[in-house]
Amino acid sequence: PDIPSLLAHWATERADDEVVRFDGRTWTWRELQERVHRLAGALRAAGVGPGDRIAVLDLNHPSCLELTLACAQIGAANAVVNFRLAPPEIVYVINDAEAKLLFVGPEFAAAAESLREKVPTVERLVRIGGADDEYEALLAAHDPDPEVHPVAPDDCFVQLYTSGTTGFPKGAMLTHRGMLAHAANVLAEVPMEAGAVVQVAMPLFHVGGTSYSFVAMTAGARMVIMRIPDPAGVLDMFVAERITHTFLVPALMAALAAVPDAADRDYSSLKILSYGASPIPLPVLRACVALFPGTLQQVYGMTEACGVVTTLGPADHENPDVAHRLVSAGTPIPGVEIEIRDPATGDRVPTGEPGEVWVRTEQLMAGYWRKPDATAAAITDDGWLRSGDGGHVDADGYVYVTDRIKDMIISGGENIYPAEIERVLAEHPDVGDVAVIGVPDDRWGEVGKAVVVAAPGATVDEESLLAYCREHLASFKCPKSVDVVAELPRNPTGKVLKKDLRAPYWEGRERQTV
Ligand code: ATP
Incomplete structure (x- = not known):
């Protein structure tokens, strides 16, 4: 029921088993x-x-x-x-x-x-x-x-800060109850069997590091902690330590797939390679499915829920009959309820309709440290967390996360989801990386702009990219312009900082959001 009991349990049951490896110790x-x-x-x-x-x-x-x-x-x-x-x-x-x-x-x-x-x-x-x-x-x-x-079960024992993509970081007070429920729920979905060797590659300031470590500890597994994850080092560790489980962010997955001799190693120890915390471009995902077949598990989640709330398992990554699920974040793990609500009224929307992803689970934080207003805005009286993410749930119960609602583009009254456009553009051979943002427009309020990094060796031509969009997207969704940049601003977990990307275009103007 609390974290000290967890440590006491394994220190008795598995006193002489290894729990942590780090830097040769x-x-x-x-x-x-x-x-x-x-x-x-x-x-x-x-x-x-x-x-x-x-x-x-x-x-x-x-x-x-x-x-x-x-x-x-x-x-x-x-x-x-x-x-x-x-x-x-x-x-x-x-x-x-x-x-x-x-x-x-x-x-x-x-x-x-x-x-x-x-x-x-x-x-x-x-x-x-x-x-x-x-x-x-x-x-x-x-x-x-x-x-x-x-x-008490609802006491805070670790305070992790939200990444601050939408403002100053807020200290999410994660509780004994929440962390243990998170670990139990994640393990109920996919167990870590005896002998599991868990790579902790993501930073411990993030749930992907700390909460993931508590999942491993709850299972009594051995953790191998990386000081900082360089792509070749992650792959080398898979082989040298016979890693069975790991969690990585999409930006790192892209870097792994680009390691020149990535395909020449033996990854047979790997059972589950979890990835998540930001959207993953489909070309990266396909490359990783080829490199690590049968192991990929997408997770969707947030700091406020100690980490994971939905997962898309290995089978759904490789079944051509349900190929559309590759862009979904999967189904809720045991112990987690998800509903799609109208962000303005809080009413449930019909199956398949877009709205805001709401989450209810024991995993939820006690609140944001010293921010009662932000806490009240985030968690309803009946215990639902408003994630701030736009999305929908299909008839099979799969959750699709589209965008942060604040990043949605409202153009002439139509809602445009940048993720949809980014997915299309990411498939274009000249595009290495892309983010779509709303920029001010006198006629439509705002319109989409694609900010693009050219693929290695390619040059980006605005007209042909816009024509490509018109071919693949309804015309109202098509961006109206393209900027080419050397690199997109990203936070440590690989999320594009759209607020920063938008800022120069909106100087002196107020942007309307839902
Ligand atoms: P802030 O609240 O300060 O802006 P943040 O929301 O980025 O920070 P985190 O808790 O690190 O802080 O991130 C959670 C968010 O990450 C989710 O709400 C969602 O927008 C995004 N995310 C997480 N997993 C996925 C995924 N599998 N696919 C797409 N987006 C994801």
Whole structure:
């Protein structure tokens, strides 16, 4: 029922089994528990108590999970900072969390030092790794403290920030109940059998890193943590560690498929390669189906629900009779309800009709930290999360996620879904990457613009791309112009930052959204 019990369970049942591998070192469950107990002692001695926050700013390292587990034990919470944020955003998150201690990796130590006076709640900075490993020194200086603060199931033990594609990041308070329900629901859909070896490649500040680790821990599996996922390194690890399960984002999948000798390795250990967190272009998906046949599982989800809410399993990736499902996010996992609602009225819409994806499950966060208004706007009184995503559910119960509702283009009163146009353009041989945004138009309010990165060696011709759209799309959906750029702005999980892409076109004007 709570995270400390999970650790205690496996530390008894599988005391000498490996739970973590990292950078050539390994920890057994017994060792992990002992380290967490020492940390609990150290945190208590530093004055961290129930309801307090600490923060971690580091690339992936087991210490982040240890700190999360230690916080769970003492009733505090680890606020994990997105290390790819710009310095002012990092300051924003640390201050938002009111972190008492800040744990930093070697790459961030100097920057953190220079931010010190801007984060007044931080009483102490602790360096992880490097020559003077203050983190290890802290562990060595404290005896194990096994006392568990009596936690309630809805207490927060880890605070992960939404990626901020729609505004400043918000601290989603993930709870003991939510995280354990998430793990149980994900494992009920696809179990991780005894002997599973789970690659943790995505950053721990994201549910794709932290929640995924808790799925592995719930299954009692062994995790191999990557400090930072370079594409060839991910593939090498599949082979060297005989990885059975992993979770990657589409941007990384595209990079894997582009590794020159990707097809020459032995991936026979892989059972489930999960991917999600943003839409995946079909050409990338097809390349990955060919590379990793029988293993692909798409997941759709969000931080607010601890991660996964729907999955599309391997069978649906390779069955030509249901090829249309390749663009779907699959069906809800056990324990998750999904409905499509009219975002304006909250009424259910008929099967197949577009609306907003609403989610109800035990997995939901307790709320956004110190943001009651944003919490009330996101979660209804009867427990439904408004995802902000547009989508529909077909007659077979498959969920199709189209776009963030705020990115939908409203042109002359018609709703245009950029994802549909992006999917068409991604199939054009000259297009390497593409995002479609709404730009202001005096006649129609806004019209679509395709922002395109040329495929390697290709040149993009505006007229022929627009003609291609007219061939494949209803005329009202066709973008009216094309811009060519070297690269699209993306966040760390690979989402295109459409707000940034739109900004120059909307300077001085107000954009209407639903
Ligand atoms: P913010 O709320 O601050 O804008 P964010 O919503 O990007 O941040 P996350 O919780 O990381 O923060 O992302 C969840 C969103 O990611 C979903 O609501 C959806 O828009 C998108 N997403 C997740 N999985 C998929 C998927 N399989 N296909 C398409 N989109 C997805």
